[in-house]
Amino acid sequence: MTGIVERLxxxxxxxxxxxxxxxxxxxxxxPPGPGPHIYxxxxxxxxxxxxxxxxxxxxxxxxxxxxxxxxxxDTGAIRRFFGRRxxxxxxxxxxxxxxxxxxxxxxxxxxxxxxxxxxxxxGTRNLTEAKLLxxxxxxxxxxxxxxxxxxxxxxxxxxxxxMPKGELxxxxxxxxxxxxxPLPVAAGETKDAYLxxxxxxxxxxxPRPEAVS
Amino acid sequence: MTAGSEAPILFAGIAVVLLVATLAGxxxxxxxxxxxxxxxxxxxVRAWWVMVGLIAGAFLLGHGGVIVLFALASFAALxxxxxxxxxxxxxxxxxxIAFFVVLPLQYxxxxxxxxxxxxxxxxxxxxxxxxxxxxxxxxxxxxxxxVAELQWGLMICVFCVSHVPAxxxxxxxxxxxxxxxxxxxxxxxxxxxxxxxxxxxxxxGRRKIAPALSPSKTVEGFAGGVASATALxxxxxxxxxxxxxxxxxxxxxxxxxGFFGGLVMSAIKRDxxxxxxxxxxxxxxxxxxxxxxxxxxxxxxxxxxxxxxxx
Numbered sequence: 001m002t003g004i005v006e007r008l009x010x011x012x013x014x015x016x017x018x019x020x021x022x023x024x025x026x027x028x029x030x031p032p033g034p035g036p037h038i039y040x041x042x043x044x045x046x047x048x049x050x051x052x053x054x055x056x057x058x059x060x061x062x063x064x065x066x067x068x069x070x071x072x073x074d075t076g077a078i079r080r081f082f083g084r085r086x087x088x089x090x091x092x093x094x095x096x097x098x099x100x101x102x103x104x105x106x107x108x109x110x111x112x113x114x115x116x117x118x119x120x121x122x123g124t125r126n127l128t129e130a131k132l133l134x135x136x137x138x139x140x141x142x143x144x145x146x147x148x149x150x151x152x153x154x155x156x157x158x159x160x161x162x163m164p165k166g167e168l169x170x171x172x173x174x175x176x177x178x179x180x181x182p183l184p185v186a187a188g189e190t191k192d193a194y195l196x197x198x199x200x201x202x203x204x205x206x207p208r209p210e211a212v213s
Numbered sequence: 214m215t216a217g218s219e220a221p222i223l224f225a226g227i228a229v230v231l232l233v234a235t236l237a238g239x240x241x242x243x244x245x246x247x248x249x250x251x252x253x254x255x256x257x258v259r260a261w262w263v264m265v266g267l268i269a270g271a272f273l274l275g276h277g278g279v280i281v282l283f284a285l286a287s288f289a290a291l292x293x294x295x296x297x298x299x300x301x302x303x304x305x306x307x308x309x310i311a312f313f314v315v316l317p318l319q320y321x322x323x324x325x326x327x328x329x330x331x332x333x334x335x336x337x338x339x340x341x342x343x344x345x346x347x348x349x350x351x352x353x354x355x356x357x358x359x360v361a362e363l364q365w366g367l368m369i370c371v372f373c374v375s376h377v378p379a380x381x382x383x384x385x386x387x388x389x390x391x392x393x394x395x396x397x398x399x400x401x402x403x404x405x406x407x408x409x410x411x412x413x414x415x416x417x418g419r420r421k422i423a424p425a426l427s428p429s430k431t432v433e434g435f436a437g438g439v440a441s442a443t444a445l446x447x448x449x450x451x452x453x454x455x456x457x458x459x460x461x462x463x464x465x466x467x468x469x470x471g472f473f474g475g476l477v478m479s480a481i482k483r484d485x486x487x488x489x490x491x492x493x494x495x496x497x498x499x500x501x502x503x504x505x506x507x508x509x510x511x512x513x514x515x516x517x518x519x520x521x522x523x524x
Binding site: 022024083111158161167169172173174 | 289292294295296300302305308309310313359491492493
C-alpha cells in the first residue's frame with residue numbers, strides 16, 4: 001500500500017504526461033489480462049516507462065513496476081523518491097563489477113509476488129539514429145526463469161522527440177504506446193532465436209518510417 | 214437587442230438541431246442496425262454535443278473564455294501539426310518558443326486588443342526570429358524546409374485560429390456588446406457547411422470533386438452544402454451587423470474558404486500518409502480535422518468585416 005504523497009506524485013506525473021503528449025494506448029491484441037506480464041519496450045527517453053505506465057488500466061498500473069538502472073535512479077533525493085517510492089522501480093546495477101548475486105533475482109521475486117515488469121531490453125537509452133539497438137539477453141533468461149510471466153512487446157512512439165537528450169523543456173507532441181501480441185519463449189528456443197523474434201515483433205509495432213523520420 | 218437575448222435563442226436553435234440529429238441516429242440504428250456509417254454518425258453527434266457545450270460555456274464566461282478556448286484549440290492543433298512534421302533536434306528551441314512564447318503571446322495580444330501587433334506578430338517578427346533561433350543551433354540539414362514548415366504551422370494553427378476571437382476586438386458602430394454573436398455566426402456557418410456537405414454528399418453524392426485529395430468529397434455535396442450554408446447565413450443576419458444579402462455573401466465567402474481549406478489540409482494528410490490529424494475528437498479525428506475550414510475562413514471573414522463595418 002503506497003501513501004497519499006506517493007499517489008499524489010504519481011497522479012501528477014501521469015497527468016503531466018497526458019497533458020504534454022496526449023498519450024494514447026493502442027492495443028493491437030486484447031488488453032493485457034490479469035497475471036504477471038513482462039512489457040518490453042524501446043528505450044529512448046527517461047520518461048519511457050511513465051508513458052507505458054500512464055496508458056495501462058489503473059488496476060494493472062498498481063502492480064506494474066519498471067526495471068531501471070540503479071546508477072541513475074539512486075542518485076539524488078528527488079530521483080530516489082520517484083524511482084523507489086512513486087514508480088516502485090526494481091533497480092538493478094548496470095555495472096557488473098558492482099553486483100552481488102544474480103541480477104535477475106529481484107525481477108523474479110517481483111513476478112513471484114504477482115507483479116508485472118516494464119523492461120527495456122536494449123539495456124540503455126537509444127540515442128542513435130537506429131530504430132532499435134541489439135537486445136541484451138536478460139529478457140530471454142527472465143522469460144525462461146518465470147514462464148508464467150508473459151512477455152508483451154510495447155512500442156513507444158515520439159517521446160524521444162518530446163524530450164531529446166540534454167534538453168530542459170519538453171515539446172508537446174502526440175505520443176502513442178502500442179502493445180503487441182504476447183510473445184512467450186517457444187519450447188527449446190535458443191537465446192538468439194528468441195531475441196531476434198522479440199526484436200522483430202517490437203519493430204513491427206513501429207509506425208511506418210515515412211510518417212515521422 | 215444585445216448578445217444577452219440573442220445568444221440563448223441561437224444556442225437553443227443549435228440544441229434543437231442536435232436533438233433532431235440524435236433522434237435521427239437512434240431511428241436509423243433501430244431501422245438498419247449498427248452499421249459503421251450509423252455508428253460514426255452517432256459518435257459525431259455525441260462529439261458535437263460536447264463541442265457545443267464547451268463553446269456555450271466559453272460564451273457564458275465572456276470574451277476571456279472565448280480567447281482561452283481558442284488558445285487551447287491552437288495548442289492542440291499545433292501539437293498535431295508538429296507531430297506530423299519531420300523536425301530535428303536542432304529545432305528544439307524554435308519549437309519550445311513556438312509553443313510556450315509565440316502561442317500565448319498572440320492570444321494575449323488579442324486579449325488586450327492590440328490589432329497593430331497581433332496582425333503582424335507571427336507573419337513578421339516570428340517569421341524572422343524563429344529561423345535565427347534555428348540557425349543558432351547549427352544544424353543545416355533540410356534547414357529551409359524545417360523553418361518553412363514551422364512557420365506554416367504557426368500561421369495555420371495559431372495566427373489563423375486567433376482571428377476567430379480577434380473578431381471580439383473589432384469596433385463596429387451599433388454592434389457594441391454583441392461581438393460574441395459574430396464569433397457564433399462564423400463558427401456556425403462554417404461548421405454547418407461542413408456538416409451539410411457531408412449530408413448532401415451521403416444523400417446524393419455521385420461525382421468526386423477532388424479524388425486525388427479527398428475521396429469522400431463530391432460535387433453534389435459541395436454544391437448542396439455551400440448553397441444551404443449560404444442560405445443559413447442569410448437566415449442568421451439578425452445576429453450580425455450585416456443586412457440579409459450581405460450575410461448571405463459573407464456566408465458564401467467563408468463556406469468557399471472553408472471548403473478549399475479542407476482540401477489543403479487533406480493534401481498534407483495524404484502526403485504524410487495519415488487519414489486524420491489525431492484522435493482527440495471521437496468520430497471526427499483531431500482538432501485540425503474539425504478546425505481546417507474555420508482556419509481558412511476566419512482571417513478572410515475578419516478582414517472583410519473590419520474593412521466594411523469596423524471604424
